[in-house]
Amino acid sequence: MPRPGPDKTMSLRDAVAAFVHDGDTVALEGFTHLIPTAAGHEIIRQGRRDLTVVRMTADIVVDQMLAGGCVRKLVSSFVGNSSAGSLGELRRRIEHADPEPLEFEEYSHYGLICRYLAGAQRLPFYPLRSYAGSDLPGVNPNIRKVASPYGDEQIYVVPPVNPDVTIIHAQRADRAGNTQIWGLTGIQAEAVFAADKAIVVVEEIVADEVVRSDPNRTVVPAHAVDAVVEVPRGAHPSFAQGYYDRDNAFYRAWSGISRDKEKLAAWMAEWVHGTADHAEYVAKLGEEFWAGLAVGEALSEPVNYGRRL
């Protein structure tokens, strides 16, 4: 029997207004692929303050949110502009408390993954084979040790993270929030399940039939999603597999932009505060620019799910 799920589609402006509040803990995930940049920019436009941002790879979008004055605390396992250089604002905040200090809670990648795993599973802690002998537990009291009840082994554990809201970017979803991702799927599902609320930003909202033709492709089921937002090219300068490629030139340029406070302020004024929304940002980049990131076709072979005769 057909069961159209509830329609959770919203504009990005409304979704951020409804689900991101001053002082919230906000997780933005996407490992190099499908970084929710458009959502980060909208948070800056709406002037959110005192956020705790959780993100495994704190990269350009985090540096921009820092420059936007949105962030009091960062929880991360890698703070850098990929392999393309430094994050100017982040380094000023940490190295010089300029313009103000940044609280930084530091993990390794798997440590932060395990925090999401614990959060998604409502576990009080999650064990992992990292941290033994590292100086990190000395500067992060959240990293603790537990004795195994099956021998004399000890193991480090991390506590759950349960963001007030998790924001991810994906290739497509239906109106109810069934979200499909291909290529790198990262930690998106766990970050959504760990959160109290979840916003899914997608390249395109598709008909229910498209999603249902391949239910294994659904990384996040509708019941875990609160808002579905269509923002084409919303992951720029990162990429969306099969939609557009990574803007490597912008990654390389970011070190230079962010190193200089005035350049950075000018960039923010022009590209974030100076655009009403992501559609304007996309249009401002221009069709010639986007043609340079266009990708060709490499279709998956269909599989047969079968039909009872």
Add this chain to the structure above:
Amino acid sequence: MPRPGPDKTMSLRDAVAAFVHDGDTVALEGFTHLIPTAAGHEIIRQGRRDLTVVRMTADIVVDQMLAGGCVRKLVSSFVGNSSAGSLGELRRRIEHADPEPLEFEEYSHYGLICRYLAGAQRLPFYPLRSYAGSDLPGVNPNIRKVASPYGDEQIYVVPPVNPDVTIIHAQRADRAGNTQIWGLTGIQAEAVFAADKAIVVVEEIVADEVVRSDPNRTVVPAHAVDAVVEVPRGAHPSFAQGYYDRDNAFYRAWSGISRDKEKLAAWMAEWVHGTADHAEYVAKLGEEFWAGLAVGEALSEPVNYGRRL
């Protein structure tokens, strides 16, 4: 640069001979879907003894392995013939030690899932929110408690399981062992990663290009697989999504067959010991029978992985 992986294809006879030894701990997984029946039958034909069998849903194939005299100990979270009745041999072993006792280590589904998760991740234990107040920890000393280091909370934990060999059935794999499953994927990936050796039995071995057209469909990567075995219809009486449907009539018949020791012995003699291999078992069932389990077409819509221009 093209890199043809090593060819791990073998016959089922050779794979069982090479990787399943008397006294081994053998995990057979597949939750209703893709149950590795053909592999269970080959283990019986080769007369393996004193196995510890790990399987979440101990159902018909386990009852058959018990009847074949292969099993000393069972680790499971559900012992029954789906919703279609009882397992005669299993009940005789447990209720009457007839013809001999069966060691039984009992869990809940998530408890056994967590044992695979711990095994796959080389963790000394895995926490879960089950067992509090249950009588199961009283009869299974492997289920223990740990105090959280983040408050006064206590939580039950289970130890890892690391089978000597895990056997799964899948729709398809390439010769190197990259294994693709759609429909219910269950606990197959974790059961393989937890094991020392892994045998993947498939409906069909496909060209490398088929697998590579959709890498997200690969549930188990080649480096975790030791043998790839092509056995069409090797999951009967369970089903393979898109290949053939479940033989519900056989499930319903099993209670009657297994309740009666002589009937059971006759069935084993005819269908397992009386067939040289699964191809003979399939042929003996006959094409008319298989036509009754045939399924129609419901193809997934292709997705675009993209190609750099």
Add this chain to the structure above:
Amino acid sequence: MTTSSEILSVVASRELAGKRTVFAGIGLPTLAASLAHLTVAPDLEIVYESGVCGAHPSHLPETIADAVLITGAEAVLSMPALFGYVLQGGHIDVGFLGAAQIDRWGNLNSSVIGDWHSPKVRLPGSGGAMEVMANSREVFVVMRRHDPRSFVDELDFCTSPGPDRALADGVRPAGLGVTRVITELGILARSGPGEELKLVALHPGVTVDQARECTGWPLEVGGDLTVIEPPSEAELRLLREDVDPERVYLR
């Protein structure tokens, strides 16, 4: 004539008013949930233990893993995701469970009759029942037979403990445990930890004494004991024509 299966399905469906997610096995629970979706809970989604979310089956499924549940579904999840993120993660409003034995606190036995070490009858065991009990916001139990062998003073074995037993074991439970038991005689209910199951409703023509005789503990009666409204024409028509037209489970 209305069958016992029809009555139980309809009564259970009404209890799902306004719920969003239900964890259900095949049979009466899915009939109840499917009917509720058409009546009192339009946004209801059935989540199956096999990992299927948002199924749109072409035929009535015979198992929780039936191929027809997968084709056309909205999502199919792995076991770790289904049990870890969805169930233990707290996304299930109502879990349906059955059992061989239930006690006054809603603790359930699905493991053995007799002693676990040498049982008279070996039953299937927990499966995911323990997880459904520990993690759903509340649990509904549908028991066809209401008799003292099933409604016992003391369980032979506690497979799936309610929150009272969890608390006694030092663990703070996530949900309320069993809140509704729907039987051929009526409805037993409790609102959560610390409370016994009380008789709150009877089918027309059933007496309090009958219910007490069929219950293995001294059954208390709730202050607001009601008579259950029989299935309406509309409910029966939906059940018979839309939910299970071939009467696979409405036998």
Add this chain to the structure above:
Amino acid sequence: MTTSSEILSVVASRELAGKRTVFAGIGLPTLAASLAHLTVAPDLEIVYESGVCGAHPSHLPETIADAVLITGAEAVLSMPALFGYVLQGGHIDVGFLGAAQIDRWGNLNSSVIGDWHSPKVRLPGSGGAMEVMANSREVFVVMRRHDPRSFVDELDFCTSPGPDRALADGVRPAGLGVTRVITELGILARSGPGEELKLVALHPGVTVDQARECTGWPLEVGGDLTVIEPPSEAELRLLREDVDPERVYLR
């Protein structure tokens, strides 16, 4: 003329003889692994931190998550599967790491120069480096610059500890830690816990004294100190024509 990148890639590739799985970042490690696949390790598979296994890229990738690594790959794994099952599960023979500082036990710093609480330079941090160190059977480090600022007597901060520090912390390590450090001067090596990194090989023309001067601890020399065989014609041809024909990383 042979460049320093070419020499380091060739020397590192030789150390991969017979290995099956390598965890590598983009740059010299992938060049070394790709060359090894064509020479001394025909079954070698590169596993990327992003989750890609068995990549068949159409173009030389610019990051470990480059779209060209995904299209046509044999498998793409989620982060929990990649870090939990593949890496922590013990499926990696050799992990490649870099660092700002290394000490004589192969402990690595990629977090800060100066004090963590108010660093002179904030570096990217662990990423997955700590996990690669803790879980690979052994770790190779390629350091372009061999100088006392990088090869230090004492780390400013220990991000990724070797097995000696893990043992001192009461945890039994899974792997051997750093076994090879390949630099512009030569190769330092140790076979596992309890051993210091010793100088075992020098590039032609480099002296022991030079290596000692460039190392921030009193560098011991292994008994079998050898001179590194320069890249062969065949190795250079494969590297230049097949692995990185556009000289993206061979700069």
